Amino acid sequence: MKKELAKTYSPKELEDRLYATWVEKGYFTPQVDDGKPAFSIVIPPPNVTGQLHMGHALDETLQDILIRYKRMQGYSTLWLPGTDHAGIATQIKVEERLRVDEGLSRYDLGREKFLERVWGWKDTYESRITSQLKKLGASCDWTRQRFTMDEGCSKAVREVFVNLYDKGLIYRGHRIINWCPHCLTALSDAEVEYKDQPGFFWHIKYPIKGEDGYVEVATTRPETMFGDTAVAVNPDDEAMKHLIGKTLILPVVGREIPVIADDYVEIGFGTGCVKITPAHDPNDFLVGQRHDLEQIKVMNDDATMNAYAGKYNGMDRYACRKALVADLEAEGYLVKVVPHDHNVGVCYRCGTTVEPLTSDQWFVKMKPLAEPAIEAVENGSISFVPERFSKNYFNWMNNILDWCISRQLWWGHRIPAFYCDACGEMTVSKEDITVCPKCGAPVRQDSDVLDTWFSSALWPFSTMGWPENTAELEKYYPTNVLVTGYDIITFWVSRMIFSGLEHVGKKPFSTVFIHGLVRDAQGRKMSKSLGNGIDPLEIIDQYGADALRFALATGISPGNDMRFSDEKIEAARNFNNKIWNAARFVLMNLTVEDATLPDTADLALEDKWLLSKFNTLCKEVTVNLDNYELGVALAKLYDFLWDIFCDWYIEIAKPRLNDKGSKANETCLKVLAYTLSGTLKLLHPFMPFITEEIWQSLPHDGESIMIADYPAYTDALAFAEEEKKMEAVIAAIRAIRVRRNEMNVPPSRRAMLYIVSDADDIFNPSVTAHFEKLAYASGVSYGTAYEASDAVQIVTEKATVYIPLADMIDFEKELARLKNEKTKTEGEITRLEKKLSNEGFVAKAPAAVVEGEKAKLAAYRETLVKINEAIEKIK
């Protein structure tokens, strides 16, 4: 059982081995009928567009921490993994590859052949992502791995589409949508990003028919002029209302358009007259609907101008803009050009400026779906961590417009609508059909596919077998928590919520745990274009998965961005090494075969102190984890292991460890093994590999740390009294070190220590060894008095320590120092006395706080007595 550990921790040789064992043993795969309470998470499926980046590593690490924690607590724990087909994004990548490698477009291949290529791509990247997750240590149930376009998910998509259609919540409509001229597809509102760009207002004259005058309009997109079907003014605008009803003549084009009244026009802004282009602007579209205006689409799908643009036909929209403006100027229609910065919508995938245009698309009617989804968060059925992100959610859901779900792509779920050219009937069907149910003629399926988020929205239940009422769905749905970044709340979280409520009748999850972005050391977003991305695999290769996980989880707080830096990963590596060496030390000394705790009666003061500290740690870490304060929990574990366990307990334990074969030796070893083993368990969710490797080397029950019980607080290990006593010892040791440092006494200079104290329950010969080791003593003696006056006096609350270093003492300075301490102590005393004589404080503060202050006062008074004695002594 016991084996030698290498001097430094080298993760490489053990991570893959341990992971394989875990998988083989089936620890990641919960049994539906295990009778345990369920805890489940579905992974936010990474896109099959590429490989995992740091953001994924963070997301996955947080989920694995929660999953491993709950698994150890005895839950039937399912972490369901999978990937997303990522419609546009993946298609773009494959097209790009095709273009670069073979000089072909997707049209050259044709739909069938192209999709074969995409499936090939998907297989490659899906397995790459999967192996990366395994490298990270993610304890996903690989037997339940899913893909958004696999058979089951596709079935769910069909089911949902048809059901929504039957309920009248999906419709096909001719509406204005966001069009990407590069991807050649419609986009939803969420898929448009807005970027500030410098631009211009072109002020243009529109002559009034039958009069000499003209109307001046201002536009940022003059090329849409060909689609103008009216000019609007506000009916309450005194300066403009006289124009209502008149007819204008479009410059260059010569077409006649009316002046209409609509309060959409803001009085006093711009020229007060707005050109209305219903086919190319969302607001104008609405104005057009109100006034029954014609929609004139002036562009082709690739954003070149069409025949409506007259002589500009075939020109790119920007080339046209330039030429048109020049012509307007030449013909005297251009009044002025005013620089104007404005937000331009761009495609979230390719960055091309989006062109709003009218088109036939499929939409989901959102209002009826949004209402229950809003309600679920309002009434606390679903909660965000941190809570403030629910505002984002409400903001989006309360202002939601219908969701454009059709995409003019090939990669995705094909829309299950079938058209019959013979009778004109359209059939929406869960199953593929080839003939029209009405007339029997052949049908053709809609060539569009669904928005990739349409299938992602179903992920929490489509992956569990819905629409069948499977055992998985029964047990693990709703899931407990969804872990994701704040950048995806609108795209995904909101849509899962309304989808779950609508289709399953139950929310998809109870908690949405939001984390921030991983930024580079300078705080910049990691991006391909900046080249500042850090590959998680490289970090794992160099430092190990546990170090990466530690670096990602330490010092973070929910919803806040973090920076990833060399310092952080090095600190993580050092911590790994510290754990490793602490374990190595314990194992080197270990002669006991079990890690059960000895009788309380046999425990030394420091044992009880350590166990009590550990006990508190168990409680706090559990509370922190339950509250999603993972960073805080990890910091506490770090401090406990490094400071309490290593720097204090192990150092104090060394004399007993050298006393081989004794009872004290055995007790100490058991305490060491118990506490180390327990700490490893607490740490396991964060750092699965190193903890497992060490735990296996220690005396242990069970096959694996990952299925061991998570340590819990127990009254049996609460030793408050001993904690206090031990702290007095530590305070004395620290005080001695400080004093020696101040006096520049090198550690090699040993000196006798005379400890004078009334507290013989603390300062007695059983703690001698502690001082010898840690306070550089050549010997320690105890008593109630020390008569000689040749010593440095170190005053603490419970004891005064004398060190006879006569040759190094400047008694003048010594006196000054003691007087200084006296002044400080007196200051504290008066401050506390004041506070305690404040009626408001005593009356209103909690009793515990008041008691605490009283205890502090008493301690200071005790110390003051000792300082006075010390001063007397020097005099």
Place this chain on the structure above:
RNA sequence: GGAAGCGUAGCUCAGCUGGUCAGAGCGCACGGUUCACAUCCGUGAGGUCAUGGGUUCGAGCCCCCUCGUUUCCACCA
């Protein structure tokens, strides 16, 4: 235009429902070849917790103002 976050030691950040909350890591200074670890040990310097008000017996922690910074949403042509 609306909303939110951040502004705490030189740097990166923790600080839960107001009462040991003034902290950690790194960096820096001084001292250490103690038989687990120099990827280490000991000690120390550095902050009026952005500014100005307010609430309270008591405020980084609550409220308001201002400044700086980041982000999200909307978008006026």
